[in-house]
Amino acid sequence: xxxxxxxxxxxxxxxxxxxxxxxxxxxxxxxxxxxxxxxxxxxxxxxxxxxxxxxxxxxxxxxxxxxxxxxxxxxxxxxxxxxxxxxxxxxxxxxxxxxxxxxxxxxxxxxxxxxxxxxxxxxxxxxxxxxxxxxxxxxxxxxxxxxxxxxxxxxxxxxxxxxxxxxxxxxxxxxxxxxxxxxxxxxxxxxxxxxxxxxxxxxxxxxxxxxxxxxxxxxxxxxxxxxxxxxxxxxxxxxxxxxxxxxxxxxxxxxxxxxxxxxxxxxxxxxxxxxxxxxxxxxxxxxxxxxxxxxxxxxxxxxxxxxxxxxxxxxxxxxxxxxxxxxxxxxxxxx
Numbered sequence: 506x507x508x509x510x511x512x513x514x515x516x517x518x519x520x521x522x523x524x525x526x527x528x529x530x531x532x533x534x535x536x537x538x539x540x541x542x543x544x545x546x547x548x549x550x551x552x553x554x555x556x557x558x559x560x561x562x563x564x565x566x567x568x569x570x571x572x573x574x575x576x577x578x579x580x581x582x583x584x585x586x587x588x589x590x591x592x593x594x595x596x597x598x599x600x601x602x603x604x605x606x607x608x609x610x611x612x613x614x615x616x617x618x619x620x621x622x623x624x625x626x627x628x629x630x631x632x633x634x635x636x637x638x639x640x641x642x643x644x645x646x647x648x649x650x651x652x653x654x655x656x657x658x659x660x661x662x663x664x665x666x667x668x669x670x671x672x673x674x675x676x677x678x679x680x681x682x683x684x685x686x687x688x689x690x691x692x693x694x695x696x697x698x699x700x701x702x703x704x705x706x707x708x709x710x711x712x713x714x715x716x717x718x719x720x721x722x723x724x725x726x727x728x729x730x731x732x733x734x735x736x737x738x739x740x741x742x743x744x745x746x747x748x749x750x751x752x753x754x755x756x757x758x759x760x761x762x763x764x765x766x767x768x769x770x771x772x773x774x775x776x777x778x779x780x781x782x783x784x785x786x787x788x789x790x791x792x793x794x795x796x797x798x799x800x801x802x803x804x805x806x807x808x809x810x811x812x813x814x815x816x817x818x819x820x821x822x823x824x825x826x827x828x829x830x831x832x833x834x835x836x837x838x839x840x
Contacts, residue, residue: 674812684819692768699801700769747790753780756795764799765820766806771797779803783817785810793821 546552559565567573575581587593595601608614629635637643645651665671673679697703705711757778762771764778771778778797782789796817798806806813 672809672812674809680812680815680819684816684823689768692764692766696764696767696769699767700773742787744787745790748780748787752790752792752795753777756780756792757797759792760797763797764802765796765817766798766802769799769802774799776800781806781817783821784814796821 781798783794
């Protein structure tokens with residue numbers, strides 16, 4: 506072939522004519538297979554290192570991030586959606602799923618994932634501009650097409666039963682994790698947010714939104730046996746004679762006059778903190794079975810009683826392990 510002859514208009518037309526969609530598809534599949542597995546250059550450490558250094562450069566990040574990201578273009582998003590739909594999705598292949606699950610269970614990946622996951626003030630949702638993008642009228646679920654798409658995807662699917670004994674909070678490891686996460690600092694923070702003028706329902710727009718959602722809806726009959734929290738009228742049962750005002754005041758003093766769930770202080774209320782029976786047995790007035798709660802938390806723990814019983818019992822045991830003399834402090838005298 507003469508040098509440069511393939512650049513002529515006739516040669517270009519000929520090549521374009523011969524380059525049929527079937528040939529393009531075949532070539533793309535062949536290229537994909539050639540790059541799969543050990544043949545993929547990204548498997549080589551030196552290539553991975555060079556790639557990571559390159560993508561960290563400011564000019565590269567600016568070129569491919571934000572609105573400049575290729576996935577922002579509709580044609581690219583449509584192409585990816587078609588490629589990943591149905592059997593084309595790599596996660597449909599058993600070997601890919603097995604490999605993914607094995608990788609996610611390894612301690613190294615878990616540690617790396619936890620370290621890379623933004624938390625606290627570093628979480629993206631803490632940034633005002635990010636919250637503005639997905640809140641209020643900008644919430645994707647406000648768009649009718651998104652709601653219709655989600656409804657169509659969930660139609661006919663059976664929801665998992667997570668009530669009763671099937672609730673994740675029934676598992677000891679989940680309860681331990683929740684107990685550890687609910688630190689005194691976190692309780693104090695939520696106690697400030699959820700009371701007084703900072704309570705969400707104090708904001709006019711929130712109150713108006715809740716009122717509009719309830720408008721015209723008939724309230725269900727929740728009397729007596731029709732209430733899911735009805736336990737046969739046990740609230741009318743009398744307390745044990747040992748459950749005296751002196752004992753309750755001793756429990757409040759032992760617990761520092763603070764709610765043991767949200768951390769609210771008794772000085773912030775106009776009434777003394779209620780004293781809660783951990784196992785819900787009014788006859789069991791052992792101080793180990795008693796804890797101080799605020800009015801709101803005392804009402805909150807009336808549902809899902811098995812969970813809260815285990816929660817407070819674990820809390821008592823954890824405190825006793827942290828402070829060996831706490832067992833004696835948990836048994837105050839009613840003097």
